[in-house]
Amino acid sequence: TTVFVLNGPNLGRLGRREPEVYGAQTYDDLVVLCQKTGQRLGLDVEVRQTDSEAELIGWLHEAADGQVPVVLNPAAFTHYSYAVRDAVSQRTAPLIEVHISNPAAREEFRHTSVVSGVASGTIAGFGLTSYVLALHALADAESESES
Numbered sequence: 001t002t003v004f005v006l007n008g009p010n011l012g013r014l015g016r017r018e019p020e021v022y023g024a025q026t027y028d029d030l031v032v033l034c035q036k037t038g039q040r041l042g043l044d045v046e047v048r049q050t051d052s053e054a055e056l057i058g059w060l061h062e063a064a065d066g067q068v069p070v071v072l073n074p075a076a077f078t079h080y081s082y083a084v085r086d087a088v089s090q091r092t093a094p095l096i097e098v099h100i101s102n103p104a105a106r107e108e109f110r111h112t113s114v115v116s117g118v119a120s121g122t123i124a125g126f127g128l129t130s131y132v133l134a135l136h137a138l139a140d141a142e143s144e145s146e147s
């Protein structure tokens with residue numbers, strides 16, 4: 001099974017970006033971590049990052065059309081993009097929202113996610129491990145749907 005790991009704006013700068021919040025590991029480290037986790041779980045993981053809302057929405061349409069399960073870190077779009085939310089709503093396969101930090105423990109504007117209500121579930125606050133946990137959740141959902 002192919003799954004997408006889609007990352008929104010500024011996540012390409014992991015490692016250089018506010019390391020006290022997001023950690024010292026780089027975006028390349030994240031890609032390797034997701035691919036290795038996928039190998040262990042029997043998932044073919046495709047990791048992408050964009051700073052563009054339009055590009056992210058295009059990928060969500062691609063996932064919807066192909067019924068591809070998704071791990072999504074919408075980054076700042078989480079808090080205000082109804083367009084990303086509406087794209088997430090169109091899919092039928094599972095989609096797990098992830099965050100590296102715990103937005104609920106940060107500034108007030110991060111307490112709202114416009115995506116959570118249309119995601120299968122949300123995992124936040126575990127650093128890059130949030131992605132590992134989300135991939136496990138997708139693998140579980142996949143084996144449920146096969147049994």
Ligand code: DQA
Binds near residue numbers: 074075
């Ligand atoms: C984030 C949390 C968001 O509030 C922030 O805008 C990000 C990253 C996270 O992974 O912790 O860019 O999604």
